[in-house]
Amino acid sequence: MNTSTSFQENDIGLVQSIERTESESPVFRVDKTLRSLSSEEMDISPESPRYSVDTIRRLNRAITRKIPKRVVEELINERQNLVKKKFSEGLTQKEEKRLIFVNWQLDRVDDAETGDEMDRLEKMIELYENFAEDIDNMRKWFISTK
Amino acid sequence: MIWLNGLLAVPTIGIRIKPHYGDMQVFENQIAKFIDYISKNFDELKIDKLGSWGYKIEPKESGYRFHIEPHNIVAHFSYAVVQKPIAGGFPTFKIPKLQSFQELQSILVKYIKAILELFDSLTDFSYDRIGLIADMTLEKDSIPPGIINWLEDLSKTIKGDIIMMDSTFLVELNNSDKYNEKCFHYAKYDNTKPEIGYEIKLDWQREFHDKMKLNSKKMYTVLDDCITSSLEYFKNFGEGV
Numbered sequence: 488m489n490t491s492t493s494f495q496e497n498d499i500g501l502v503q504s505i506e507r508t509e510s511e512s513p514v515f516r517v518d519k520t521l522r523s524l525s526s527e528e529m530d531i532s533p534e535s536p537r538y539s540v541d542t543i544r545r546l547n548r549a550i551t552r553k554i555p556k557r558v559v560e561e562l563i564n565e566r567q568n569l570v571k572k573k574f575s576e577g578l579t580q581k582e583e584k585r586l587i588f589v590n591w592q593l594d595r596v597d598d599a600e601t602g603d604e605m606d607r608l609e610k611m612i613e614l615y616e617n618f619a620e621d622i623d624n625m626r627k628w629f630i631s632t633k
Numbered sequence: 634m635i636w637l638n639g640l641l642a643v644p645t646i647g648i649r650i651k652p653h654y655g656d657m658q659v660f661e662n663q664i665a666k667f668i669d670y671i672s673k674n675f676d677e678l679k680i681d682k683l684g685s686w687g688y689k690i691e692p693k694e695s696g697y698r699f700h701i702e703p704h705n706i707v708a709h710f711s712y713a714v715v716q717k718p719i720a721g722g723f724p725t726f727k728i729p730k731l732q733s734f735q736e737l738q739s740i741l742v743k744y745i746k747a748i749l750e751l752f753d754s755l756t757d758f759s760y761d762r763i764g765l766i767a768d769m770t771l772e773k774d775s776i777p778p779g780i781i782n783w784l785e786d787l788s789k790t791i792k793g794d795i796i797m798m799d800s801t802f803l804v805e806l807n808n809s810d811k812y813n814e815k816c817f818h819y820a821k822y823d824n825t826k827p828e829i830g831y832e833i834k835l836d837w838q839r840e841f842h843d844k845m846k847l848n849s850k851k852m853y854t855v856l857d858d859c860i861t862s863s864l865e866y867f868k869n870f871g872e873g874v
Binding site: 538539540543544546547549550551553554558581584585587588591592595596598 | 634636638639640641712731733770771772774775777778779827828829830871872873874
């Protein structure tokens with residue numbers, strides 16, 4: 488039975504992130520000092536992979552995208568009701584905490600839908616900014632050598 | 634929906650057992666039957682001996698791992714990266730299909746129940762603890778508000794910014810006539826190595842005051858109850874309730 492999913496679209500990124508992690512610290516780290524149930528019963532750490540933050544972000548987004556639409560709609564409705572109540576009669580401490588959590592969860596859903604594109608856009612902006620800086624430096628150099 | 638389902642979180646289920654050494658041959662026979670059972674679902678199994686009577690069973694490239702030994706039954710899942718060599722090209726990397734925490738946990742429960750059913754013949758074996766773990770590595774933006782609050786509270790009494798943390802807190806949650814419940818809260822991060830992320834682990838346990846007979850039918854109910862209680866605790870902890 489094949490349970491694997493190919494991450495072809497992210498393969499290069501995944502390879503890079505794994506290479507980066509390998510060069511900076513061991514991927515499979517053994518930490519036996521602070522294990523509780525697992526230290527007594529099994530050492531789960533040596534074979535548990537340690538992903539880079541970029542990979543974690545991408546995997547988290549992929550999992551978040553699996554949240555059913557029905558659940559997201561329920562969260563949106565719940566947020567609307569809590570916000571309405573906040574401005575009409577105020578919220579209890581428990582409801583305040585719930586509103587913070589619902590906002591966080593919906594932010595994660597938004598990030599899962601648009602985050603990859605926003606990251607790409609951010610990188611493009613960074614490239615253009617660097618390019619503009621290079622052009623500016625070149626212009627200054629031409630002026631100074633006149 | 635519990636917040637764990639929207640994050641890269643993996644489950645572990647552990648049961649601490651007390652063996653009866655007169656039945657160790659039966660114990661090993663029953664493990665062999667479990668190996669037969671899971672071999673129907675997976676093409677290749679990696680099996681290692683653990684001590685004199687225990688076994689570590691790992692369906693290859695699946696992420697599942699089982700440790701069955703005289704003192705413990707443990708089922709664990711992790712997203713293991715598998716390297717696929719390509720002749721004349723760069724290797725590609727695959728990870729098992731992404732699933733929510735509760736989906737993965739329910740699969741582990743199915744396997745644990747299969748083991749318990751096979752162990753019904755070990756009439757003199759008993760158990761005294763059930764543990765359920767949620768293990769996750771997060772980037773800063775994806776940490777749920779309850780855990781952010783917890784980490785911030787820990788640093789409140791310390792002057793200056795915390796650069797590195799490696800802490801375990803054991804909290805007693807409930808103490809009744811029959812059992813007590815506790816949870817280890819483990820947090821580790823290092824801001825000097827931002828490429829690593831935040832390692833968070835919640836290790837919920839119910840420990841019985843008296844040893845209980847290994848009886849699958851009774852244990853199914855207890856296990857389901859432990860899962861409900863632990864998920865409720867994890868949910869509230871992440872939400873900051």
